[in-house]
Amino acid sequence: MTKMSGEAFRTNGRTAAARGTLAERYASVRQASHALAAPLSAEDCQVQSMPDASPTKWHLAHITWFFETFVLERYAPSFKPFDPAFRVVFNSYYQGVGEQHPRPRRGLLTRPSLAEVKRYRAHVDDAVQALLEARAGDPEIEALVTLGLHHEQQHQELMLTDIKHALSCSPLAQAYAKRWPMARVGPQALRWFGFPGGLREMGHSPEADGAFCFDNETPRHRAWAEGFEIASRLATYGDFLAFMEDDGYARPELWLSMGWDWVRAQARDAPLYWRRDGDRWVTHTLQGTVAIDPHTPVCHLSYFEADAFARWSGARLPTELEWEIVARSLPGGMSGNFADRGAFHPMPQTAPVGDEPLQMFGDVWEWTQSAYLPYPRYRPLPGAVGEYNGKFMCNQFVLRGGSCATPEGHVRASYRNFFPPEAQWQFSGVRLARDA
């Protein structure tokens, strides 16, 4: 197994992304995908451990397909596809582009090989860079390339969560990368910060959030908030162990009806990746199997688990409006434990809380109680790229803030991630809220 190049991956981050030219940012983000795949063998990159997840090789090809299909095919002079068959096999879900290889069978595509996919990437990179040079400043092309880079960053996160799941399926799986242990720290008391109610604005603001956003963050609009309080930190493994020890998984009154059915059908008594090891709990991580550290933010919770835990805590999940109000109030901006730090796991709060909530960005995606629905007067992008977000607005919940697998600089206060309530394999956790 090749040693992962942390250096290479870090160039993916906010500084480069924010400051460089588009061509530089393109090179940086594309290189980061390679760096993420570097520790993996051809076999590791091949497998698909569940229909929700995709092989690393498929991710590497699909994010390349995005540039080929939405940029090169339209704008590159004398475009020829690298391989016409790729149009189908690396299309994820864009009906407007045509047929797709069935999602649950992505892991059966042994060909092209990983080596061939890398050639495909190099071929497309050359063509995109040539186009960016030839058509420098073309707003349509630059908008699509920028969209493609944010798309690629989303798949960088999925590459990590998907390979984490795949490695968990084998008794022989070792770590993706070994950098543990992280420093152990003591407990940090949970405090509450109050926010008054009132008519607020939510959604993407170019001034506050930067020029780019996904269409689902628009339009910025008014919404009424009641007064509320928010927790100073994320819920920890220790907090969650208290819930478990108080029979949290066995008390139906704590759960949504659908969540209780889920607990019983799956015989759940702990979060995903937990395993008993004698008297203690251990958990599979991208760094290998480690003991549960009580001060680390709990992750890989389904919405059902997050919601039940919040109810048990005498609190609730925040709405996405509340989360955004808090996020916009932070003077410190969006720093946090993102993928660029290379921990690939949430990290304990190390400093005492001051005047503002901590850990709002990075570490774990925070489940909100808000269903993923269109903002008032929302319009998807025109054309097939309009399938990016809007068509998924059903039976999903919004998560906010990014995680330890999110590239730094990728998220913002208005960023809306979304997953169905039973999803566990993302780095998803809880920050409590309550009525003021």
Add this chain to the structure above:
Amino acid sequence: MTKMSGEAFRTNGRTAAARGTLAERYASVRQASHALAAPLSAEDCQVQSMPDASPTKWHLAHITWFFETFVLERYAPSFKPFDPAFRVVFNSYYQGVGEQHPRPRRGLLTRPSLAEVKRYRAHVDDAVQALLEARAGDPEIEALVTLGLHHEQQHQELMLTDIKHALSCSPLAQAYAKRWPMARVGPQALRWFGFPGGLREMGHSPEADGAFCFDNETPRHRAWAEGFEIASRLATYGDFLAFMEDDGYARPELWLSMGWDWVRAQARDAPLYWRRDGDRWVTHTLQGTVAIDPHTPVCHLSYFEADAFARWSGARLPTELEWEIVARSLPGGMSGNFADRGAFHPMPQTAPVGDEPLQMFGDVWEWTQSAYLPYPRYRPLPGAVGEYNGKFMCNQFVLRGGSCATPEGHVRASYRNFFPPEAQWQFSGVRLARDA
């Protein structure tokens, strides 16, 4: 098959419900359930055609169990259960009361017989009436009995929709009741009514909506609405046929992703209960099989179908806030084609539209684009009755306005019905909305 007693069922309606004493209302609502079962044989009342539906006999017993468990058990002196086993077999989903017979196996409870269930009902009715007399004016008891009556009315609607589904499963099924044909009328043009944006209140108002409501309609709270327009009438079979003839079921761009998967997995090309009969479409109804009348409101749409139809129409579904704003603006109140009319099917708009939208109440439940979520500061009722509504707030959408199977007087402007997006067996339809 006994002839259904329309007279008996009509006493269920708004006048009696609103004006009588609680004891009179109790007698009236309870009698209405019997009237609804009257046309059915013991065999008809036995079967369960899908896990979502329940046998008529089970409904008749469960709504009795509700009074026995939540009223008599607590308040009746020297209470003895009619049959201790009923506590489990007729408990729907109240974990706080204990175990439940598995929902998909309700149709296997051949014992008690229908005749025995009727004895059970009579036994409980006597005890409730005695309690109401002995403890007249006791607010706790009266609140629970009132809740039980509204609960029973909800099951009256389910008895109709569930038996409709059951009868559809047999090639030998005849009608539940034959009163057809309804008058045929000509087309009514669709008009749009505009409503300005602004900060509004929504949720239950005792002054406007009457004293009773379910907990999920509370608390009344502020919300911001953008300006919008609403259609003057419900979408009709004719409107929906135009969608179908324009290949609506074959165009993925019209559908939510989950809806498109549903269409393909089920090979759908028409709403539930439709069947081709030579050149024309016919549909199964509670009155038997009838030809599709283009001016009748379309019903039995899933959320997916309602949403796709709205998108194809260049419009959208209303939010529940918008629907409530419109409903509260009607001077004419809540009259409409409810179950008391005995049609048990939506009816065409017969008069030209005037100064306000028509068909807001009755006919079909109107899908909104709002997920079924708690209102800000929502608190479920204490105790096991608190499981009535709150624990279902996940992966469901709100429907508003009642249907041709809803007892008259049961719904109100703040009433929130909810079903998962794939549900079709309720009388669910569409009213279009659009941005102003």
Add this chain to the structure above:
Amino acid sequence: MTKMSGEAFRTNGRTAAARGTLAERYASVRQASHALAAPLSAEDCQVQSMPDASPTKWHLAHITWFFETFVLERYAPSFKPFDPAFRVVFNSYYQGVGEQHPRPRRGLLTRPSLAEVKRYRAHVDDAVQALLEARAGDPEIEALVTLGLHHEQQHQELMLTDIKHALSCSPLAQAYAKRWPMARVGPQALRWFGFPGGLREMGHSPEADGAFCFDNETPRHRAWAEGFEIASRLATYGDFLAFMEDDGYARPELWLSMGWDWVRAQARDAPLYWRRDGDRWVTHTLQGTVAIDPHTPVCHLSYFEADAFARWSGARLPTELEWEIVARSLPGGMSGNFADRGAFHPMPQTAPVGDEPLQMFGDVWEWTQSAYLPYPRYRPLPGAVGEYNGKFMCNQFVLRGGSCATPEGHVRASYRNFFPPEAQWQFSGVRLARDA
């Protein structure tokens, strides 16, 4: 619940069947079906508790349909169907007759009612009796009517096993009929009887077995048997408890691979219908719930359980050839605990064993290790009735000897029953064999 008329059912038995005219036998067998349904309510007769089982009402109609379709339709002058829709809904699996109502949905046919099915039966009975009188002695008609009567007797057994399963699905199910307790007796030691090897004949012999047989019992043919020994009695509950107490359900080496998968997938640790009640095991029977009596033959075993038990016993299941050799050696003929005795449950061996094995007929069907396959030169009956047996010769095992639910006089030494190895809801048990 009406009291079952034991008298009526007993006329079904061997005496009447063997001695009367065909018209008398017809009346007797048909009456016996009614007698079996007599203890059941309309609701009981309606339900279908699993796809393998059918509602009592459906059985009553289907066995009537058999006469209507295969006899009246062809031979009755000016035949008119009682109801043309019945041709489809009461066709079990005869592709040659046309479409069938889906088997798993038989329980949804609420109409015709039980009363209507009884009218159907009376109507067909009148017509068959008139035909038998008008065409007395017609060999084709008499052969088909005789086939129909044996067919009806098979369904009489299924009516009992299917309603037993249905009643087991409800916590409120009481007995089908209460005649228990049967006399308790002491243990009977198991002895072995030896049979030499050699070239034998097997299959139906009119002289030995009577004129009638099913096509799958033909042709009589030669087969080579090795020497073997057979147990003097059936395996008992006590024998099987010893297997269970020796961890029989937890030791893979005792099971076929497919059987072990079945045990684990279903988390089996006891036969069907067993339930722990404190320290003891009880079992659901047609007489209600009773304690396990160690001397009663064990029943409701799958082939997997029968085979594993035999292996644990250091023995094996007999082949069907071996079973038939033993059965033909009995001087005492085919008496046994059949349905006509009204116990509807296997009964302990009450007398010491003498010169021949006991319990070969009645009590429980005995699993053999022989796959259900065609005899050499087997030919199905011509026409749609040829679908009766031959097309099921795949993935089933042969059982021999009849059970406590089989009408007396129905089976014979050459009779081949067959079920898939996972089937448990028949009265199926074990007689051990071993190599000589």
Add this chain to the structure above:
Amino acid sequence: MTKMSGEAFRTNGRTAAARGTLAERYASVRQASHALAAPLSAEDCQVQSMPDASPTKWHLAHITWFFETFVLERYAPSFKPFDPAFRVVFNSYYQGVGEQHPRPRRGLLTRPSLAEVKRYRAHVDDAVQALLEARAGDPEIEALVTLGLHHEQQHQELMLTDIKHALSCSPLAQAYAKRWPMARVGPQALRWFGFPGGLREMGHSPEADGAFCFDNETPRHRAWAEGFEIASRLATYGDFLAFMEDDGYARPELWLSMGWDWVRAQARDAPLYWRRDGDRWVTHTLQGTVAIDPHTPVCHLSYFEADAFARWSGARLPTELEWEIVARSLPGGMSGNFADRGAFHPMPQTAPVGDEPLQMFGDVWEWTQSAYLPYPRYRPLPGAVGEYNGKFMCNQFVLRGGSCATPEGHVRASYRNFFPPEAQWQFSGVRLARDA
């Protein structure tokens, strides 16, 4: 893709296997497995396309595990496992050895890598060869090593059929090896050869069949055969096309009941791997996609298809006794189109038929109508290797004669292969038989 070394694979064949020392045979068979994997990439060797199939890499490791577990662990001095975790992950189904990695998840074992598995093989090979030298002539060890070599040859066939299935799952799959086209030849008329009935012997005969056999071929025993006739050649694609054109897949009277359910549930209208290409049928092969040649033996038939085709032909499948009688009558022995020829596909009959049936060995496994059951007085091998055959004797049918994917020298007249009736991915075909 590396070019496959046909030379290397051919050393696998009968000459070497029959004539060399055990150490030479060991080296030859082991080398042949490598040769078979040579054309495949690490990605190709990783995937598992259905639960019935295994990854090439897993096969390579499992057949090595067999030697390590059953030979080295018991007999090698100072044995240490190559990796203790392999005991579980490469155990197929030997309960006596302990737990197994779940079969459907073999494709998720990305580690060990293919390279590591090759090191594992080399390590075990060294140890086995050392043991064979140190304990030369030890009958126990030699018997187990010989068993392991025959086991490895079985997996060589599965490697080919499993990778064929895997490559069929990707639109981008190219051939496993390209050696096509084979010579086209003209039609060969089908003739019938008669065999008289009588008492025969069947099962393994060391004199006729060689010293080695699997336990399921024993003991040799007597059985009665009726007179029969057998077809001179295998059924061809052309024969099967005639069945298809005569609506064979749409006529229930041709099918077993379970077969008809299978046809409808899977919407089958052609054998596995067939695909319409304009007006013609093409089929996926290990050589790539080729047009259907009418004179080539039809393959990849389920038992259901073989049986329905035989019925349509006015014939039937042979019993395994009949097949063995024919096979033992051949003066020419067991030559045929085995894997060593490198075609990896059945080949047309090229010469006119003479005095005996052709194509009895190689080309395709021939379905018999015999269920896979124990021979009289059959005893499995003692210990965990006794799980090899006996525990699968349920719901499978016997196939005889080997195929184009079977190593030459591996089969014999008494060899019993077995698969469930729905299995299609083996090279399984039909030879017709009929009653004399």
